[in-house]
Amino acid sequence: MLELTNIRKAFNQGRHNEYWALDGIELAIPEKQVTALRGPSGSGKTTLLTILGCLARPTEGRVRLKGEDISGLPERFLTEIRRQTFGFIFQQFNLVRGMSAIDNVILSAYPTGRPRKDLLLKAESLLAGVDLGHRRDAKVEWLSGGEQQRVAICRALINDPELLIADEPTANLDTRLSKEFLAILERLADSGRTIVLTSHDPMVVESDVVDFIVSLRDGKIVDEK
């Protein structure tokens, strides 16, 4: 579904503190499977994830989505692709404080111009699906970490993305909540979604849900299985 060819990514390019976060990445993300990127801190997992999710551009190399080269597309088109194809679950959840859970869920669908009534129906059903129907009107800052993450999952799903991207999804959760997350992940995988996540939590990476593991070190892929 997603193919990366000779991806390199530099930060502070041309300056004395130039740093290559990714160096020569060749990777194909299999469709309708769960791929986990693992590696120690600074290995380039998050940088790779931002490139896979079109949140950042590679310094060198090509990104192909369903065979189409999207590396050189202008920001406007990348935003469109991001909205239509990807759903993001961030490590810090990145919910908008002061807004209710349901308003946060529909937020990423605003630019689509779909009627608010339809969006609310969809959001209600998504929240109910993760046992948060009763908390729909609660301000997100009043929710627990696990509840906030489930709101973030619903927000990632509101536009029916083909591909879900999750960055360290269990980093801020305890064991019980991490298990709950894995259960949700399994349901999403069973529904035929392609999922890419980063994690160094063995409970996630070594779970049965994950189909494909990519290990990174110093910006390079060291293992794939």
Added chain:
Amino acid sequence: MNTWIEKQRHLIDFTLASLARRKGKNLGLLFIYTLLVFVLASVALYTHALRTEAQKVLAGTPEIVLQRLVAGRHDLIPPGYIEQIGRIRGVQKKEGRLWGYYYDSVVKANYTFMAPRDLKIERGEIIVGPALERSRGLAAGNGISFRSYSGELHTFIIADVLPQNSELVSADLVLMHEADFRAFFKYPEGHFTDVAMSVANPQEIKNVAIKLMDSLPDSRPILRDEVLRTYASIFDWREGIMLALLSAAILAFGIFAWEKAAGLSAEEKREIGILKAIGWETGDVIKMKFWEGLLISLTAFFAGYVAAYLHVFHFDAILFESVLKGWAVLYPRFTLPPHIDGLQVATLFFFTVFPYTAAVLVPIWRAATTDPDTVMRG
């Protein structure tokens, strides 16, 4: 089209929610901004209304007033001048006027004494202006004494008080019988303070003035247009003084509003990053902030303008009247009829709403064009 409208509705919904989430900051900003518009609009509305009113009043004044100068100072018009003026072609009507100033040491104010020809006043009686009525606590039927410049005491009975709606021009007026006037100021019979005249053809006014100067070399014709221009420049000057006095405050308010509008908090920057990461385009973020800026600036503009309108036309501009009216010590108390100048409103709108909207958009544009991956890294 429906999708576009729905999208704008979503953006406005989000904008309103966003404004509500930062109530403190936005209400403070709205207050300062409204105050700024209020001050500017009050000065503009007040001076414009005053100017328009003065023009209306002066429209009824004589086209030419002739004064006589001796050694560069205003002197009395001697007998024979009016007949001479009547011989000049184009002069339609001529009338000697009697008026003079009197300083009242009790209230430390100057009054204008006048002997009108078209108003019947009995000997020993006077009609006074509303400000004089207030300052001396007078009412119809009361007596008042004035010591003339020769030291004699003259006592008059107040026959009437002039209506308040004429106060702009009658605040300090004392109208009396011609004989009383002449006796008070020791004006010889046949002498006048000046001569008011009208001209048959308005296009000939300047020519008549030239002829007057030729035939009466010690005279000074004053044209109505010149008086109008003088009034306009006086009000312009007063408006300028007022704005100069307020400029420091206006500048401070402006800088504060700019700072508040232009400075993005870490929370706002984070929010923009989130919106971009979850699929909002740079344009959507800018549009949302544009709506936000427009909503604040329009609300402030209309609230400030309406408050200024009420201040000027319903509360008689109590905050600025002493600077803008300036009437010796006897300040006229009057309510100006509302006059609104479209160009003035447009100028005020242009100089308040546009800079604010730009102040909001520039930093947003900068923040919105940054890569959304920053949000991924927390």
